[in-house]
Structure formats: C-alpha cells, structure tokens
Amino acid sequence: MRMNGTSTKLVPAAGLGAWTGLLPESAENHGWRMRLMPALLIFALWTVVGLFQAVPDMLDGFRWTETIGKFIDAWAWALLTPAILLIDRKLTSRLQNVVRIAVAHLGLSIPFSLAHTYLTGLILYPMPDIWWSPLRSxxxxxxxxxxxxxxxxxxxxxxxxxxxxxxFMGSQVELARVEKNLVESHLNALRLQLEPHFLFNTLNAISSELAANPVLAREMIEDLAALLRQSLDCQGSREITLAQELALLDHYLAIQKLRFGERIDICVEVDPATHSAMVPSMFLQPLVENAIRHGLEGRMSGGKVVVSAAQVGAALHIAVIDDGVGLPRQWTIETCAGLGIGVTRERLQTLYPEPGDHDFRVARREGGGTEVAIRIPLHRMGAEARGVES
Structure with missing residues (x-):
C-alpha cells in the first residue's frame, strides 16, 4: 500500500505480536516455558556446584582447563538428575520403606556412577589439554x-x-488441624454446659411469673426467644465482637429487669472504641447471672450490677461488679466456683493458652459485693481493624 508517497507494509498479526509483545502468549509457548523451568533450575543448581568446586583451584592461579573440567563434571550430573528424580519418585511410590529405598539406591549408585564417569569422559575427550579425562587414564x-x-x-x-x-511439615499441619478441631469441640462442649443451666434458671423465673402476671411472662418469653435466636447465629463462632456479645446480654438483662423491676439497677459502661474487639461468645451472661442470683436476688433492697469494658494497652479489660452480699468467707475459685464461673474460666484458658495472655479474677469488694475482672488480648474483626490496632 502506498499513501502520499510513503509505502506501508502490512505485517501479519502473529508477527506483529512477536515483535511488539502486545499480543498474549499462546498456551503452547507457555507450556514449553513451564517444562523448561525445572531443567533450567537443575542446570543453574549444578552450575553453582561446579563454581564451588572450581573456586579452590583458582586461589593459586586461574587455569581454564581445570575450571572447565569442574563445570563439565557438574553439568554431567545435571544431565543425569532428571533420571535420578524420576527413579526416586517411582521407588518411593512402590516401596514405601526407607530401608528398601536405601538398598535400591545403593544398587543404582553403581550404574549411575559409571554413567557419570563415561559421560564426563566423552565431553572432556575432545579437549587434549585435559589429560585427566577418565577415557584417557x-x-x-x-x-x-x-x-x-x-x-x-x-x-x-x-x-x-x-x-x-x-x-514432617505436612504432618504438623494435619496435627494443628486436629488440635484446632479438638479445641472447637471442647469449647462447644463447655458452652453446651452453660446453655441448659441458663435455660433452666430463666424458664424457672418465667414460670414463677406466669400465674401472677401473664403479660410480664409473655414479654420475658419474647426476650428469651430473641436471645436464643441470636445465640444460635453465633453458635459456630469461637469469638464474636463485643457489640454482638452486648446485644445478647441486652436480651438477658431485659428479662431480669422485667422480673425484678426497680429492685435491680444494671449499668453497662463500655467504651465504643472496643465494640469491634473479639470476645468469647456468651461469656458475659453467666457472669451477670451469678451477680444477680448470688449477690442481689436474696436482698429485699436489690442492688446494682455494672458491666464495663475498656482498652488498656494491647489488652481488653472487662469487669462485672455488683454491690450484693459478697463472697462467703471460705470461698476460693479453685474449690467453690459454680458452673458459670468454672466454665468461663476454662473457656478462657482454652481460647488463650499462652502464659500471660489472659487473666481471670474473682474478688471481694471493700464496700461489699463481688468483682469479676477479666483481661484478654485485644484483637479486632477484619484486616482494617487489625491495622488500626497495630
């Protein structure tokens, strides 16, 4: 084609792509490249071996015959390496025993050593200056x-x-997977211990109001249903956000407020910045239940329960405090803890097993009542939150 005195040559698309690199590489070329990569890697590794063999001889002066001899010796092994890898793979799949594989390789070492000797000799033979060729001596x-x-x-x-x-690494990964499944099963078992206990206590409270105040009992049942629905949504999770945990607690607190009315004052003081922090699912409810049942329920004047959460450094500090009757004189967490305290303590030990990762304390308050203090590592849901934390 000629335009304004200038000739333009038409180039086929394939040729244009080959020159400019603008067209995508064909699947066939890509396949050849993938096949060549192992061969190039083997050649490169044996070249490095040849270099290490040649360097000591270079210290007292460079002699090209000795240097090229070392490289050819290594490159001869590069030519034999694919056959060695193939045979080793077949031996491993068939014998499945380290002693038998060792014996088989011991027998194969003779022909492979002979093959390397003659292959090296053939390559070196055309070079008369290399008089130490195995085919010459x-x-x-x-x-x-x-x-x-x-x-x-x-x-x-x-x-x-x-x-x-x-x-070994594969077995370690499998072991870690099994251990994770065991931890999940253990946590689920611990949680299943809490739920029947919680349901029995709540249903017992509802039944006590059913005859005297059916409207109140109906509202308590609605809150219980909402609590159970949200609990099922979180059942497969080891940890949930503190916001989700507080939402579960709200339904339980609603039941208790309906039941006790003005006798009990429940205050939740949680830093909004901690709402995205991850915590064990349904661990606040048994602690608040303990504060109400064992601290406030027996008092005619009732009392107050405070639930607080705040970030302190790289940890999340949570407390459940009541101004009730307090702990018995001989009470210890090792011997006298009930189901709620015992299961919560064990769940924390399972979730945060490293020394110093968590702290769980139950203590008497000076002004009366009980304080449950918990410290766990602060980590948030989502990569963005983790980036903010760090």
Whole structure:
C-alpha cells in the first residue's frame, strides 16, 4: 500500500505480536516455558556446584582447563538428575520403606556412577589439554567413579531429607488441624454446659411469673426467644465482637429487669472504641447471672450490677461488679466456683493458652459485693481493624 508517497507494509498479526509483545502468549509457548523451568533450575543448581568446586583451584592461579573440567563434571550430573528424580519418585511410590529405598539406591549408585564417569569422559575427550579425562587414564577413571559414587549418595541424601521434611511439615499441619478441631469441640462442649443451666434458671423465673402476671411472662418469653435466636447465629463462632456479645446480654438483662423491676439497677459502661474487639461468645451472661442470683436476688433492697469494658494497652479489660452480699468467707475459685464461673474460666484458658495472655479474677469488694475482672488480648474483626490496632 502506498499513501502520499510513503509505502506501508502490512505485517501479519502473529508477527506483529512477536515483535511488539502486545499480543498474549499462546498456551503452547507457555507450556514449553513451564517444562523448561525445572531443567533450567537443575542446570543453574549444578552450575553453582561446579563454581564451588572450581573456586579452590583458582586461589593459586586461574587455569581454564581445570575450571572447565569442574563445570563439565557438574553439568554431567545435571544431565543425569532428571533420571535420578524420576527413579526416586517411582521407588518411593512402590516401596514405601526407607530401608528398601536405601538398598535400591545403593544398587543404582553403581550404574549411575559409571554413567557419570563415561559421560564426563566423552565431553572432556575432545579437549587434549585435559589429560585427566577418565577415557584417557584408567587411574582417573577410578577416581571419577569413586567421586561420582559419593556425589550420587549426596544427591539421594538431599532428596530424602527434603521428602521427609515435607512429610514432617505436612504432618504438623494435619496435627494443628486436629488440635484446632479438638479445641472447637471442647469449647462447644463447655458452652453446651452453660446453655441448659441458663435455660433452666430463666424458664424457672418465667414460670414463677406466669400465674401472677401473664403479660410480664409473655414479654420475658419474647426476650428469651430473641436471645436464643441470636445465640444460635453465633453458635459456630469461637469469638464474636463485643457489640454482638452486648446485644445478647441486652436480651438477658431485659428479662431480669422485667422480673425484678426497680429492685435491680444494671449499668453497662463500655467504651465504643472496643465494640469491634473479639470476645468469647456468651461469656458475659453467666457472669451477670451469678451477680444477680448470688449477690442481689436474696436482698429485699436489690442492688446494682455494672458491666464495663475498656482498652488498656494491647489488652481488653472487662469487669462485672455488683454491690450484693459478697463472697462467703471460705470461698476460693479453685474449690467453690459454680458452673458459670468454672466454665468461663476454662473457656478462657482454652481460647488463650499462652502464659500471660489472659487473666481471670474473682474478688471481694471493700464496700461489699463481688468483682469479676477479666483481661484478654485485644484483637479486632477484619484486616482494617487489625491495622488500626497495630
């Protein structure tokens, strides 16, 4: 084609793509590249081995014959390495026993050492300056054979080391997965201990109001249904956000406020910045229930329960405080803790097993009542929140 005195040559699309690189690479070329990568890697590794062999001889002066001889010795092994890898893979799949594999490789070391000796000799033979070629001297043939036998043993040793390391790492991953499943099962079992206990106490409270005040009992049942619905939504989660945990607690507190009326004052003082912090699911409810049942329920004047949460450094501090009757004189957490305290303590130990990761204390207050103080690691839901935290 000619335009305004200038000729323009039409180039096929394939040729244009080859020159400009603008067209996508064909699947066939990509396949060839993937096949060449292992070969290039093997060649590069043996080149490095040849370099390490040649460097000591270079210290007293560079001689090209000695240097090229070391590289050719290594490159001969590069040519044999694919066959060694293939045979080792077949032996591993068939024998499945380290002793049998070792015996098989011991037998194979003879032909492979001979093959390396003759292959190296053939490559070196056209170079008359390299007089130590195994095809020129019987003594050097024995030297090359023994050196090749040691190299073959080293190759097999490295292969077995990598294989057993991979198996070990695979078994560690599988072990971690099994341990995680066991922890999940243990946490679910602990939670299942709490739920029947909580349901029995709540239903018992509702039944006591059913005859005297059916409207109040109906409202308590509605709050219980909402609490159970949200609890089922979180059942598969080891941890939920503090906001979700407070939403669950709100339904339980609504039941208690309907039941006790003005006798009990419940105050929730939580820093909004901690709402995205992850906490064990349904762990506040048994602590508040303990404060009400054992601290305030028996008092005609009732009392107050305060639930607080705040960030302190890299930890989340949570407290449940009441001004009730307090703990008995001989009370200890090891011997006298009820189901709610005991299960909560065990859940924290399971979720945060590292020393110093958490703290759980139950203590008497100076002015009367009980304080439950919890410290757990502060981590938030989502990568963005974790970035803010760090």
């Amino acid at each position: 019987t003594e050097f043939a024995i030297y090359f054979y023994l050196g090749g036998w040691g190299t073959y043993a080293a190759i097999v040793g490295v292969l077995q080391t990598f294989k057993y390391y991979n198996r």
